[in-house]
Amino acid sequence: MTAPDDADRWVHVLVTETLADDAVAAVVARFDDAIAADVAALTADRELRRDLHASNLAQARALLGWIAGDSDEVVPPPAAYELARTVARRGLPLKVLMQIYRAGQTVLVRHVAEVAADRVQDPILVPGIQIRLLERASRWISVSLEVLTDTYAEQRERDLRGDVARRVETVRAVVRGELLDDGVAATRLGHPTRTTHLALVAWVDGPGTTDLDTALREALPTGHRVLTVSAGSGAVWAWVSGDDVSADVVPDGVPGGVRIAVGAIGTGLDGFRRSHLEALRARAVAEAAPGAAAVVRYADVEIAYLLGGRPDAVGAFVDRELRGIDGTDAASDRLRRTVAAYLRHDRSLDAAARSLGVHRNTVRYRIRRAEEDLGRPIGGPGRLELELALAYRRVFSDPDHRS
Numbered sequence: 001m002t003a004p005d006d007a008d009r010w011v012h013v014l015v016t017e018t019l020a021d022d023a024v025a026a027v028v029a030r031f032d033d034a035i036a037a038d039v040a041a042l043t044a045d046r047e048l049r050r051d052l053h054a055s056n057l058a059q060a061r062a063l064l065g066w067i068a069g070d071s072d073e074v075v076p077p078p079a080a081y082e083l084a085r086t087v088a089r090r091g092l093p094l095k096v097l098m099q100i101y102r103a104g105q106t107v108l109v110r111h112v113a114e115v116a117a118d119r120v121q122d123p124i125l126v127p128g129i130q131i132r133l134l135e136r137a138s139r140w141i142s143v144s145l146e147v148l149t150d151t152y153a154e155q156r157e158r159d160l161r162g163d164v165a166r167r168v169e170t171v172r173a174v175v176r177g178e179l180l181d182d183g184v185a186a187t188r189l190g191h192p193t194r195t196t197h198l199a200l201v202a203w204v205d206g207p208g209t210t211d212l213d214t215a216l217r218e219a220l221p222t223g224h225r226v227l228t229v230s231a232g233s234g235a236v237w238a239w240v241s242g243d244d245v246s247a248d249v250v251p252d253g254v255p256g257g258v259r260i261a262v263g264a265i266g267t268g269l270d271g272f273r274r275s276h277l278e279a280l281r282a283r284a285v286a287e288a289a290p291g292a293a294a295v296v297r298y299a300d301v302e303i304a305y306l307l308g309g310r311p312d313a314v315g316a317f318v319d320r321e322l323r324g325i326d327g328t329d330a331a332s333d334r335l336r337r338t339v340a341a342y343l344r345h346d347r348s349l350d351a352a353a354r355s356l357g358v359h360r361n362t363v364r365y366r367i368r369r370a371e372e373d374l375g376r377p378i379g380g381p382g383r384l385e386l387e388l389a390l391a392y393r394r395v396f397s398d399p400d401h402r403s
Helices: 002-019 021-038 046-068 078-089 094-119 125-163 163-173 180-191 212-219 267-286 300-306 311-322 330-344 348-354 360-375 383-395
Strands: 196-204 225-230 235-241 259-262 293-296
Touching: 002 021, 002 046, 002 078, 002 094, 002 125, 002 383, 021 094, 046 094, 046 125, 078 125, 078 163, 078 180, 078 196, 094 125, 125 163, 163 180, 163 225, 163 259, 163 267, 180 267, 196 212, 196 267, 212 225, 212 235, 212 259, 212 293, 212 311, 212 348, 235 267, 259 267, 267 293, 267 300, 300 383, 330 348, 348 360
Parallel strands: 259 293
Antiparallel strands: 196 235, 196 259, 225 235
16 A cells, blocks of 8 residues: 555544544634634624534534545535624624634644644654645635635625614623713614613523524513514523513523523613623523523522632632531432521521421421531521522532532
């Protein structure tokens, strides 16, 4: 067998091995980190990074499968088109899309060189293998960029023809605190701003083609003004507005695969902005907390969010305050819920019992048991710390979780 034949055989072996799920995940994680570090526009844009990851994963699998196959036709996966559209919807210049692919190509070159050098024992074969891989990869990226540039341009043209770009940019200006004039904002948004607002963030949890805008509107009761803007291929920002808006407008039941994070009620542009930021924080907790509900309200997870800023410190704090009732068993969970209800109702056995749906003697027994396990009375010095630790563990039920 000739050296070129050996190089081709090794190319097939290497890409086939990399197509394994674990190997692809490792490569894509490297792509994500390198591209985010190289492209400043991705640093603070959660949805753009989400679409980037989906595109990187799909592109990696498609590219490796293409190299391993015998077709010359380059067909970018759907997620790559979605990324191009998201970049366009953000009003970002085309160079951002090009930076993403250039950074990805740099990572790919480095990865190919490392894998070939590690796996192939014959040093004479390594350059030939690298050249073949890079030639194929460069063609894929070049053709992909050509096709996706057209997709980007088409999306930009569609947005600029209507008021989508203006509405999105107005929303972002309000959220950034750059637009403070109620009248200007209301005119540009076509939505009342001198009123009460409840902000929501809806997203698809995992792969899917759910029409989020429609799903979100159908989950809300009629009779309120609703403003929605796309935040990527898998997320929508929304505001329910009106003088009679309350925190109860969001139902507990939402379509399968859809999750909703909800801010607190706010008034005027400041309330519009603050409620949205709270919804984003609620989403961050929802995605970090195992087993979180489909609808997560910031008011219910605010303490967990605030405490989560220093993972090492909050872990030690919670462990210390709950030592003795911090088990993962059902009995420990009942004790924690009973203590939380008891403190929430200002140490009223009757009120705690009603909220828990048990007899007051059951509450009395559990409180006595918790005090024995904790080694201190409940409600005396250290009450605030105990309540904070309980609130955190209610959201992050896994004692080993460090958000």
